Amino acid sequence: MTKPMRSENFSPSHNEVDKFCKEIIIEKVYDGGSDILEDYVIKEDKIEFYLNGKKFLSVMSIAQYQDAHIVGFLLSEAVITTYDDIKSIKIDEDGLKVRVNATVSKEGFANLFKEKTLTSGCCIGVTGNAEKIFDCSFINTDYTVKAQDILKYMKDFNSPSALFDNTGCVHKAELVLEDGTIYIAEDIGRHNAIDKVVGRAFLDKKDIKRSILYASGRLSMEMVVKCVMHKIPIVVSKAAVTFQGIRSANEHGVTLIGFARNSKMNVYTHSGRIS
Incomplete structure (x- = not known):
């Protein structure tokens, strides 16, 4: 049998690729062969x-x-609210079970087991807070960012990773804090990626109320829900936004930015934060 050739962008030297990917044999069909x-x-x-x-x-x-994933999810669902709520976190040796002991909100905990709303993510998820967004407080902050800085970070954000280069199959989220600290996570689901960056910042006891969230996917209502729950004032994507995303962002004080590409971007709500 003829030895298979390497596919385009095949780069097995990356540790991330070795750990989170599987090598397979494919038949590439094209016009003529x-x-x-x-x-x-x-x-x-x-x-x-x-x-x-x-x-x-x-x-x-x-x-x-x-560990960051479960913490970010529990924060998004208002089950925990502060770092001190967490008593312990343990990841099993196989990496497939995460165990948290925490002091929880009775209302948030009960909500985990009530009717859920399917999210519009490419990797279908659930949330118990999609309808509760309208009970959340307004994000009121004097935090402002220069437009050129947003676009600069967006350019860096769009730089492909080893995982994306080799699979084309991951979403990415990045949290940029006012002090310059950056958290990045990738996952097959855009919600998972956001939960992970928020959780990472939370476990480092960072205040994210003056930060920008960059997301690789469209900005629908449930993406805005996460920002409101975490009091993140600005969310940016190179992709599109939805009407309900705009509506919830406008009502709850989130600066919503879509189609951020090269030297242009669309600011849909609360543009006063962009100087």
Whole structure:
């Protein structure tokens, strides 16, 4: 049998690629012929989340930053609110179970087991807070950012990673804090990626109320929900926004920016934060 050729952008030297991807053999068909190639696909796993000894969620995700993932999710659902709520976090040796012991909000905890809303993410998720967004407070801050700085960070954000180069199958989220600290996470689901960057900042005891969230996907209402829950004032994407995303951002004080590409961007709500 003929040895397969390497697919375009095949770069096995990256540790991330080795850990989170699977090497496969594909048949590349094109006009006029075909080739047998070595290629990579992303390796997702079912990660089980446990809270105070009870499993409450299983999520398909990349097994990276699992502790930050569960913390970011619990914050998004208003189950925990401060770092001191967390008593312990443990990731099982296989990386597929995350166990948190915490002091929880009774209302937030009960809401985890009520009717959920399917999100519009490419990797379908659930949230119990999509309807509760309209009960949240208005984000009122004097935090401002220069337009050129937003576009500069967007250019850096769009730089492809080893995982994306080899699979084309990950969303990316980046949290840029006022002090210059940057948190980055990738996942098959855009919601997962956001939960991970928020969780990473939270575990480092960082205040994210003066920060910018960069997301690789469209900005729908549930993406704005996460920003409101975390009091993140500015969210940016190179992709489109939805009407409900604009509506919720406008009502709750989020600066919503879409189509941020090269030297241009569309500011849909609360443009006063952009200087």
